[in-house]
Amino acid sequence: MAALSTVIEPELHNDIVSLNMVRDLTVEDNTAKFTLVLTTPACPLKDVFLQRCEQALIGKVDGIEKIDIKWDAKVPTDRRIHGRLDVPMNSLIAVASGKGGVGKSTVSMNLAVSLAEAGASVGLIDADILNPNIPMMAGLGHGRPKVEDDKMVPLDAYGVKLMSTGFLTTPDKPMILRGPMLHSAIRQFFTDVHWGKLDYMIVDLPPGTGDAPLSLAQSFPLTGVIIVTQPQEVALSDAIRSIAMFEKLNVPILGIVENMAGDFFGEGGGERLAEERGVPFLGRIPLDAEVRIGGDYGRPISVTQPDNPAGQAFHALAQAVAARASVVMLQSADVIPINVIS
Amino acid sequence: MAALSTVIEPELHNDIVSLNMVRDLTVEDNTAKFTLVLTTPACPLKDVFLQRCEQALIGKVDGIEKIDIKWDAKVPTDRRIHGRLDVPMNSLIAVASGKGGVGKSTVSMNLAVSLAEAGASVGLIDADILNPNIPMMAGLGHGRPKVEDDKMVPLDAYGVKLMSTGFLTTPDKPMILRGPMLHSAIRQFFTDVHWGKLDYMIVDLPPGTGDAPLSLAQSFPLTGVIIVTQPQEVALSDAIRSIAMFEKLNVPILGIVENMAGDFFGEGGGERLAEERGVPFLGRIPLDAEVRIGGDYGRPISVTQPDNPAGQAFHALAQAVAARASVVMLQSADVIPINVIS
Numbered sequence: 001m002a003a004l005s006t007v008i009e010p011e012l013h014n015d016i017v018s019l020n021m022v023r024d025l026t027v028e029d030n031t032a033k034f035t036l037v038l039t040t041p042a043c044p045l046k047d048v049f050l051q052r053c054e055q056a057l058i059g060k061v062d063g064i065e066k067i068d069i070k071w072d073a074k075v076p077t078d079r080r081i082h083g084r085l086d087v088p089m090n091s092l093i094a095v096a097s098g099k100g101g102v103g104k105s106t107v108s109m110n111l112a113v114s115l116a117e118a119g120a121s122v123g124l125i126d127a128d129i130l131n132p133n134i135p136m137m138a139g140l141g142h143g144r145p146k147v148e149d150d151k152m153v154p155l156d157a158y159g160v161k162l163m164s165t166g167f168l169t170t171p172d173k174p175m176i177l178r179g180p181m182l183h184s185a186i187r188q189f190f191t192d193v194h195w196g197k198l199d200y201m202i203v204d205l206p207p208g209t210g211d212a213p214l215s216l217a218q219s220f221p222l223t224g225v226i227i228v229t230q231p232q233e234v235a236l237s238d239a240i241r242s243i244a245m246f247e248k249l250n251v252p253i254l255g256i257v258e259n260m261a262g263d264f265f266g267e268g269g270g271e272r273l274a275e276e277r278g279v280p281f282l283g284r285i286p287l288d289a290e291v292r293i294g295g296d297y298g299r300p301i302s303v304t305q306p307d308n309p310a311g312q313a314f315h316a317l318a319q320a321v322a323a324r325a326s327v328v329m330l331q332s333a334d335v336i337p338i339n340v341i342s
Numbered sequence: 343m344a345a346l347s348t349v350i351e352p353e354l355h356n357d358i359v360s361l362n363m364v365r366d367l368t369v370e371d372n373t374a375k376f377t378l379v380l381t382t383p384a385c386p387l388k389d390v391f392l393q394r395c396e397q398a399l400i401g402k403v404d405g406i407e408k409i410d411i412k413w414d415a416k417v418p419t420d421r422r423i424h425g426r427l428d429v430p431m432n433s434l435i436a437v438a439s440g441k442g443g444v445g446k447s448t449v450s451m452n453l454a455v456s457l458a459e460a461g462a463s464v465g466l467i468d469a470d471i472l473n474p475n476i477p478m479m480a481g482l483g484h485g486r487p488k489v490e491d492d493k494m495v496p497l498d499a500y501g502v503k504l505m506s507t508g509f510l511t512t513p514d515k516p517m518i519l520r521g522p523m524l525h526s527a528i529r530q531f532f533t534d535v536h537w538g539k540l541d542y543m544i545v546d547l548p549p550g551t552g553d554a555p556l557s558l559a560q561s562f563p564l565t566g567v568i569i570v571t572q573p574q575e576v577a578l579s580d581a582i583r584s585i586a587m588f589e590k591l592n593v594p595i596l597g598i599v600e601n602m603a604g605d606f607f608g609e610g611g612g613e614r615l616a617e618e619r620g621v622p623f624l625g626r627i628p629l630d631a632e633v634r635i636g637g638d639y640g641r642p643i644s645v646t647q648p649d650n651p652a653g654q655a656f657h658a659l660a661q662a663v664a665a666r667a668s669v670v671m672l673q674s675a676d677v678i679p680i681n682v683i684s
Contacts, residue, residue, distance in 0.1 A: 101443010296575040
């Protein structure tokens with residue numbers, strides 16, 4: 001155990017023993033067996049931990065020649081959520097964009113699905129009340145939620161629990177709602193739905209810096225927000241406005257995703273913006289017709305074509321987001337990390 | 343003159359003499375000379391008129407072997423505008439989209455510039471108050487309007503008079519405005535600006551069916567609206583919502599433009615939608631990196647690369663829009679067309 005306390009969690013800057021990540025340590029013959037409890041099942045650092053634990057134990061501790069790690073994960077709880085929303089979820093991550101059409105819903109859907117595939121329990125609220133695209137992207141364009149005990153049962157797609165106004169209306173009859181009505185509609189998606197216990201609740205926000213994203217960001221205790229942008233200059237100025245709005249509202253910015261990178265829109269604008277604004281760059285998703293086709297036919301590319309470069313990019317994005325969310329939750333907790341995890 | 347009254351205006355379904363389009367008819371030697379007053383300088387039918395007038399006169403009227411047409415244009419006045427807005431403009435055309443990011447501002451800018459190139463006097467209001475993209479697209483990112491006699495002087499780009507909140511703010515300080523404030527900001531762009539006399543005022547609306555486009559569409563006497571969409575299925579359901587909103591508000595729909603057609607987003611969705619909804623299809627703009635680059639650097643492709651396929655498509659679009667607007671204005675007038683033109 002003492003030897004393992006030299007292994008430092010690279011993002012939380014504390015050792016894994018203090019962080020209470022090491023459980024059930026036993027030594028059998030020449031093998032050290034223990035469980036390592038990560039802060040997210042989508043942890044990108046498994047290999048790093050394995051390597052560092054080997055370095056700390058093998059040859060350093062007498063009689064240890066092998067290690068056998070059992071992996072577990074417990075998403076830390078964002079304490080700010082409790083008491084404000086009666087929904088058993090550990091974290092609440094918003095996906096935002098300065099302008100529409102940058103692929104925010106595509107990113108939300110593939111992020112949620114990738115986290116679910118990694119073993120997390122995930123909910124996705126389509127908060128773009130006026131233009132709900134998630135149902136079509138999930139292949140549930142004609143879905144209708146059942147009602148049990150006066151609450152709606154979310155629909156399921158690829159292991160993600162979904163709610164959207166798209167399940168309650170049809171495109172032919174648009175909802176022309178003004179600001180305050182939007183707000184109460186979204187609130188019901190939190191309170192009047194059987195979500196069960198969730199590690200991650202992803203909220204696909206309406207685009208822009210208008211009434212709807214503003215009300216939402218103010219009303220709910222967001223763990224953090226991801227800003228989706230496109231690489232071109234015209235899109236970046238919209239992204240800057242969005243970042244400025246969330247900074248004003250004191251919502252932690254988990255980072256920037258550059259979507260649709262490639263010949264048409266260019267490449268690198270999102271990363272440059274992240275550097276300029278001093279926020280993390282979470283990844284770049286290539287412009288790929290397969291992504292669009294997947295969205296049109298309800299087959300998210302991160303599930304259906306995981307080896308496609310865009311599919312791989314979405315998986316890497318999910319890991320980066322999960323890691324950043326863990327860091328934000330643990331750093332913003334009122335208590336020291338060890339108490340949060342235990 | 344009697345012979346010319348057999349020439350029918352193909353869109354207004356009336357003959358060009360009754361429509362008061364023929365002026366100053368004289369016969370010199372064997373040549374009939376007259377002025378043909380079109381309803382828009384961007385008229386796509388010049389060749390058709392020339393051919394039909396030749397057919398009607400040459401060999402049909404004794405002694406006429408040649409014709410010599412002088413072209414003129416007078417955009418009809420949308421009578422509904424007068425009395426409601428104290429701005430001397432003949433028509434007010436909104437550019438809308440069901441969702442953002444479909445290239446609505448790109449279409450607005452290239453449409454305005456193409457109409458100006460054809461000889462019309464054109465104004466463009468960037469009504470996307472929260473995400474003003476027109477300044478960058480016009481190459482006037484740091485422009486500031488002068489003030490004369492307590493009114494703002496619009497900026498000029500490629501012969502188009504422009505107003506945008508982008509000239510009054512910076513991206514670093516986003517305007518977080520709620521619904522009612524948006525409305526009064528836009529109203530000032532009509533009333534507190536030295537526009538001069540305009541044939542066409544183009545209004546680049548905020549995307550979607552939320553507060554902002556709704557207030558605008560209700561507050562101003564729109565000649566008609568153009569719906570910009572992308573070809574893919576997910577974008578079409580947003581376009582359907584937008585069409586339904588304008589139909590509810592009794593705003594004439596001039597037609598649908600399919601933007602960014604090509605490998606990535608697909609092709610044909612906009613045209614199919616137009617057929618299904620029984621509204622005109624105005625044209626298809628190909629997905630072309632040059633369009634994006636032109637937008638990022640303030641060089642609208644319809645001016646800087648008129649021979650590029652996208653540049654040509656924008657010119658054809660401007661003609662189609664101008665023709666449709668003329669038809670709507672003349673058909674919706676309380677009086678018979680001849681009185682409107684004279």
